[in-house]
Amino acid sequence: MEKTQKSFINVALVGYGYWGPNLLRVFSECDAVKVLWCCDKRVERLKIVKRKFPAVKTTRKIENILQDDKVDAVIIATPLSTHFILAKKILLFNKHVWLEKPMTENSAQAAQLIALAKSKNKVLFVDHIFLYTQPVSYLKKIIDENVIGKIYHLDSSRINLGLFQPDTNVIWDLAIHDITIMLYLFGKNPKSVFAFGNSHIRKGLDDTAYLRFTFDKKTSAYIRVSWLSPLKIRRTIISGNKKMILYDDLETSEKVKIYDYRVSINKNYKPWSSTSGYQYRTGDIHTPALENKEALKTACEHFIDCILRNKIPLTSGEAGLNCVKILEAASFSLKNKGAEQIL
Template identity: 35%
Template sequence: MSQTTFHIAVIGCGHWGPNHIRTFSSFPEAKVVAAADVSRQNLERVGRAYPGLTLFEDYRRMLAETDIHAVVISTPTSTHHAIVRDVLLADKHVLVEKPLCRTAEEGEELVTLAAERNRLLMVGQVFLFNRGILKLKEYLQFGDLGRIYTMVSTRTNLGPIRKDVNAVYDLASHDIAIFDFLTGATPLEVSASGAAYLQPGIEDLAFITLRYPNDLLAHVHVSWLNPRKVREITIVGDRKMLIWDDLATIGPICVYDKGVIREPYYEDYGQFQLLAREGDISIPRIQLEEPLKAQARYFLDGLRRGSLTVSDGKSGLAVVRTLEAIQTSLAQRGTPVSISRTKPA
């Protein structure tokens, strides 16, 4: 694109939308010109905070009446497909909050439509722009940990409780995107168990196992019913191990020079014992930045380049495929489900 200033609009001004307005407004090459929300109260709140915005209760009017290049969508997951489709048909670029949509069929339609319209479609997987996660990617790319055996994530808190999606779509979508990003692959098979205690048919918690290529096993624990907020990933390699803790005060990553070694057992040649090897613990220095701002910068750079390589529509669709497989396994009480054969539930 030839424009030096991109006009941005935001649909959805509840909890997260105002943060998008704030971050995009901080860039000289972007100007947030409009916002839409079905709630007049939400619109009045952002109008007071950002007096220059043109406000709409109907986003379709905003698309028709406003000169905009790109739209940020921060609405409930159940609305994503219809809104993203309308925005793409209006020939606007899209940044939509995770997950892309509810079903792979919906996702395929959106990815195809974006390609046909030559519009960017980006999914707001904000943790892919977290400096700690980027450091994990660096460790894996350079092979510092050796062969990766397992990755385990825990993402818990007491709420917030969603009504349109369960804890898997709300929380595990983050960790699936992170694991796909770190490995450069997608799961081959999933199995999951969960329970719906607060709302019938909407799981509050789940325990998910994903099998990636090269026999890499990943596990995800998500819950809205936990007394402690946890955002943590453990990666176990045959050389070193590490823990990423997004809430740690001393630094988000600890690297453990630990592993298992084969100790010869000399009574019989060729026998050995498996012994734990203890080494140092290091905390790398990481220059932190607000991930949402880094994500906004990347989207603006993508508008200039005309392309995306991270968190695009195709990777967002891959996450939705995995989410669908998890839903199928939940319904079958933990039966392993091959993602390649998964159909929409």
């Protein structure tokens, strides 16, 4: 990628729907950024932008952004079905790209964007937002430091009521978060995936799903996602042979708890004996003090730093492609009644 001599970046936002307002707010607050444009097809949404951000120019046509040589980077926060065509256009006009998750509808599209970004020497960033949270960064640190030991098992639940998406199922909408967290914490890809689910509300659109990932003989991961829950749950449990972790993203202050809990087998254990063959360690519970910094701000700063300093993002196009490949495999398994898909 080319190194820029600029000290700030001019950006444009395409899509002012569910996530767009957060993006516009955070990028507008970033010291090294000036937001020049906001594009959306809906006039009523652009009126809101003008009222809240009068200095930002609004348009219904992306061509106005593409043809503005002052724009260095474009943030895409539109439906998944539009990601590829928009990102391709923007890269062809020699601008850096921020893509919301998932990166693209399929891995072939993602690979094309990666190749195009490289040929244009531009940053291609995928907003896997949870990798920029303080809890996940902390978990990565202690796992890499072997605090919990050998990882046996990850179990994650991400369920709530809605929001049903127009062009993607619950795996692509919700499970992608847990998959990216799993990949980041484990530092490697799973060997296979099994996926089970059902479409209860709209035919052909799975609204509930269960995913099982295998890594090696003693490591596995399970992810449950649903748009049909009266309760909102964002909880991950990671069990190791030294300690165990509870990560609850809905907790306001104590999102991460480290349990000095473990299970072992007595040396004289006999398979046919009773439950007395096991030893259970239940020690202290540690709750680390974590900085309360907005993840989107951290991601924004990282994106700008990558442009200014010629760096590869933590959530690069390659990382986005890897996740899309896993989503494709899970979707294929889902359609084939949970058939194992080798990754």
